[in-house]
Amino acid sequence: MTICKSCLLSDMHPAITFDSQNVCSFCRNFSTSPPFKYKGKTSLMKLLAQLKSARRNHEFDCLLGLSGGRDSSYLAYRAVHDWDLRPLAYCYDNGHMPAEIKQNIKKVVQKLGIKLIYCSNEVEKNRKLFKALFDAWINRPHAGMIQTFCIGCRGGINKFIPKLCQSDHITHLLDGSNFYEDTSYKLALFGIHRNDTEAFRGGGELNKIHRQLVWAIANQFARNLHYAKPAIIINGISDFLHSFKPKAQVIYPFYYEKYEEEKVITTITRELDWHKPTYAPSSWRADCDLAMVKNYLHLKLLGFSDYDLFFSNLIRGGIIDRNTGKKRLQAVNRILLNSTQKIVEILKSYNLKRASVEMFQTLTEKTFTSVKKQPISKLTYNSSSLSRLTRRLSEE
Numbered sequence: 501m502t503i504c505k506s507c508l509l510s511d512m513h514p515a516i517t518f519d520s521q522n523v524c525s526f527c528r529n530f531s532t533s534p535p536f537k538y539k540g541k542t543s544l545m546k547l548l549a550q551l552k553s554a555r556r557n558h559e560f561d562c563l564l565g566l567s568g569g570r571d572s573s574y575l576a577y578r579a580v581h582d583w584d585l586r587p588l589a590y591c592y593d594n595g596h597m598p599a600e601i602k603q604n605i606k607k608v609v610q611k612l613g614i615k616l617i618y619c620s621n622e623v624e625k626n627r628k629l630f631k632a633l634f635d636a637w638i639n640r641p642h643a644g645m646i647q648t649f650c651i652g653c654r655g656g657i658n659k660f661i662p663k664l665c666q667s668d669h670i671t672h673l674l675d676g677s678n679f680y681e682d683t684s685y686k687l688a689l690f691g692i693h694r695n696d697t698e699a700f701r702g703g704g705e706l707n708k709i710h711r712q713l714v715w716a717i718a719n720q721f722a723r724n725l726h727y728a729k730p731a732i733i734i735n736g737i738s739d740f741l742h743s744f745k746p747k748a749q750v751i752y753p754f755y756y757e758k759y760e761e762e763k764v765i766t767t768i769t770r771e772l773d774w775h776k777p778t779y780a781p782s783s784w785r786a787d788c789d790l791a792m793v794k795n796y797l798h799l800k801l802l803g804f805s806d807y808d809l810f811f812s813n814l815i816r817g818g819i820i821d822r823n824t825g826k827k828r829l830q831a832v833n834r835i836l837l838n839s840t841q842k843i844v845e846i847l848k849s850y851n852l853k854r855a856s857v858e859m860f861q862t863l864t865e866k867t868f869t870s871v872k873k874q875p876i877s878k879l880t881y882n883s884s885s886l887s888r889l890t891r892r893l894s895e896e
């Protein structure tokens with residue numbers, strides 16, 4: 501197996517190539533054409549000053565998306581302490597939030613003295629929807645379709661944020677995303693390849709990719725009759741229609757100043773008494789149980805997960821060195837691979853069909869050892885990633 505000399509990606513990653521020095525195409529592209537550039541603290545301060553001035557006769561300066569995860573908690577802290585903003589925090593409970601994360605939200609709101617709108621209207625609906633999607637998926641498991649388990653948040657953003665903005669005449673939303681969270685391999689699992697640089701910058705290319713992705717997912721729905729359930733169809737239509745609603749203007753403060761991961765963790769721990777769920781493999785992506793399920797499945801079935809990309813991106817961005825990244829990735833993967841019992845516990849909490857849980861256990865137990873007995877061909881229909889996957893599995 502080839503592993504990049506600069507980052508942590510291996511040849512199992514879809515659409516990756518290596519040069520004669522064993523440096524991967526992602527690292528090579530990054531050094532010749534950096535996909536992003538920080539806009540600078542001065543620009544951020546100018547933008548926030550304009551916002552505050554425009555909002556001086558209102559109760560709130562902006563909405564702030566608060567998931568209870570590490571970055572949004574840190575964002576709330578910075579907004580109040582460093583930028584002197586009066587945000588209205590908004591949390592959409594997607595139905596998959598760990599108990600510790602809900603506690604974090606309470607602590608953030610209390611310690612910072614900010615108002616919170618907590619929307620839990622769709623918890624039951626989202627949990628039922630996951631059950632329907634998983635029961636369908638497990639009958640014809642396709643690696644690209646694991647991303648459809650992201651249930652709730654998209655609707656929560658597109659449906660409720662416009663309403664909130666309207667009622668309080670709010671125009672802007674603060675978002676704690678950073679440059680390093682890119683997970684483009686999910687497109688490649690459908691055979692969609694994109695220009696990394698374009699995807700970071702947005703624009704026309706991104707719309708085209710989005711259309712391709714919607715088409716690929718619809719195609720899978722059509723090939724698996726288990727997806728033909730009213731809950732899934734209605735949700736798909738609703739998500740589609742809400743995506744056309746007018747949106748708040750989003751400000752991403754971590755696109756302006758360098759993302760300092762260590763400072764994020766120490767600040768929220770010290771100032772906000774923030775805790776990750778004990779079973780979560782990392783503080784990143786710890787705010788959703790289904791994120792853990794997805795990462796577990798990706799790691800088991802493909803040999804890598806979002807964490808491989810995240811740590812590799814942090815290395816490329818100079819946030820951590822390769823050795824630190826490697827150690828952290830190994831630790832995260834070890835926890836994830838030993839989390840089968842916890843994953844089953846999470847799945848069972850959705851009242852999945854017993855047969856689905858059994859099929860899941862068989863799928864994840866045998867993937868590494870008996871390629872021929874497993875319907876690996878159903879995991880992906882991209883022929884190049886399939887051959888790579890099969891090759892890796894036979895080497896195990």
Ligand SMILES: [Zn+2]
Nearest residue numbers: 504507524527
């Ligand atoms: Zn690399």
